[in-house]
Amino acid sequence: NAGVTQTPKFRILKIGQSMTLQCAQDMNHNYMYWYRQDPGMGLKLIYYSVGAGITDKGEVPNGYNVSRSTTEDFPLRLELAAPSQTSVYFCASSLRGTPLYGYTFGSGTRLTVV
């Protein structure tokens, strides 16, 4: 099993450009999450989804959008990139909506906005 796959691994965007960060999992997990990681700041939840067709905001959703049309995929969209969105983005999934199972993380997308 591939687990959680994120693409691309690296990306440089110019201010105002848009892009989609892809996330796919093959574990049939219902719950999926997007986090951003800034140096020394830990992981901040951007958006999460409890199943196909259902998404909700996390702690830092401004400037981002998500969709969940299938169980497997949970793309994160940046519409107007800003320097403040320079970060490492992690997608994660879990079997159920309980921390008993922990989360499985992807290997991350490092985004730089210049």
Next chain:
Amino acid sequence: GQQLNQSPQSMFIQEGEDVSMNCTSSSIFNTWLWYKQDPGEGPVLLIALYKAGELTSNGRLTAQFGITRKDSFLNISASIPSDVGIYFCAGGNYGGSQGNLIFGKGTKLSVKP
């Protein structure tokens, strides 16, 4: 919102030394998790704790769920170079809203051979 205070922020130790780090919360959790993040990779689950007072080991790693349910501790014995990375604590409540985890800011561990 809920916050976790994780300390120390960073550690520089000699190979073979033991390591201790901890995490405290302003609110109660019924689940504590410890993750390790290798450079350039996503966090990987090391240990999960589900009961106050619980002590759980995974090889050279031992973690404890504090009896107040507001803290947790991770110890690494006889450190080796591959222990290098960032260690994150995470707290959550099963039965709560979507089971979202709250993460600490991480402890960056460096090991000198």
